[in-house]
Amino acid sequence: xxxxxxxxxxxxxxxxxxxxxxxxxxxxxxxxxxxxxxxxxxxxxxxxxxxxxxxxxxxxxxxxxxxxxxxxxxxxxxxxxxxxxxxxxxxxxxxxxxxxxxxxxxxxxxxxx
Amino acid sequence: xxxxxxxxxxxxxxxxxxxxxxxxxxxxxxxxxxxxxxxxxxxxxxxxxxxxxxxxxxxxxxxxxxxxxxxxxxxxxxxxxxxxxxxxxxxxxxxxxxxxxxxxxxxxxxxxxxx
Numbered sequence: 001x002x003x004x005x006x007x008x009x010x011x012x013x014x015x016x017x018x019x020x021x022x023x024x025x026x027x028x029x030x031x032x033x034x035x036x037x038x039x040x041x042x043x044x045x046x047x048x049x050x051x052x053x054x055x056x057x058x059x060x061x062x063x064x065x066x067x068x069x070x071x072x073x074x075x076x077x078x079x080x081x082x083x084x085x086x087x088x089x090x091x092x093x094x095x096x097x098x099x100x101x102x103x104x105x106x107x108x109x110x111x112x113x
Numbered sequence: 114x115x116x117x118x119x120x121x122x123x124x125x126x127x128x129x130x131x132x133x134x135x136x137x138x139x140x141x142x143x144x145x146x147x148x149x150x151x152x153x154x155x156x157x158x159x160x161x162x163x164x165x166x167x168x169x170x171x172x173x174x175x176x177x178x179x180x181x182x183x184x185x186x187x188x189x190x191x192x193x194x195x196x197x198x199x200x201x202x203x204x205x206x207x208x209x210x211x212x213x214x215x216x217x218x219x220x221x222x223x224x225x226x227x228x
Binding site for chain 1: 117119146148154155156157158161169204206216217218219220221222
């Protein structure tokens with residue numbers, strides 16, 4: 001079945017540091033890929049998405065590129081802020097599996113000032 | 114901005130009691146979902162609902178669980194006889210259409226604690 005593997009956290013960075021959170025997936029067919037973010041005390045919010053190979057999703061300075069050859073969708077940001085502290089979830093959905101979201105375990109990001 | 118709202122934000126109940134978690138999806142959305150997240154674990158799919166019936170459910174969604182859309186706005190998850198292992202954060206979500214099903218809009222969650 002479909003699955004998502006994320007790097008374990010927590011990831012602790014200083015403000016303005018470069019961020020990478022690794023995500024790899026296993027899926028049949030051609031899934032769509034997503035990053036969701038959960039700020040403290042809030043629900044999950046869609047951060048960015050990519051629906052086909054080589055697509056780059058971007059939002060709020062975050063980027064991720066759909067790499068079919070390496071089955072990866074790593075999240076990057078050039079300069080993190082304290083306000084980026086949250087839990088980040090990589091996810092996929094596939095029409096072969098009813099389009100339901102399959103989530104990774106989540107990665108806690110802590111940014112220090 | 115439209116949002117999904119969930120109530121209660123936190124419920125504490127005794128094992129064996131019935132619990133109903135309520136959700137108001139975004140008004141023009143047609144597809145509704147429940148997910149749960151046990152503390153420290155992955156967010157897991159429970160059930161999807163469309164056109165007044167369940168379209169898909171996971172192995173977790175056994176006979177103790179049910180969903181209902183009793184009126185034009187609410188979408189509820191009922192657990193008939195709660196168990197300790199039902200303690201989790203339950204997230205409701207909605208989307209406009211199946212091809213956009215990955216673009217789910219989530220509520221803030223309802224934390225259920227079973228004692």
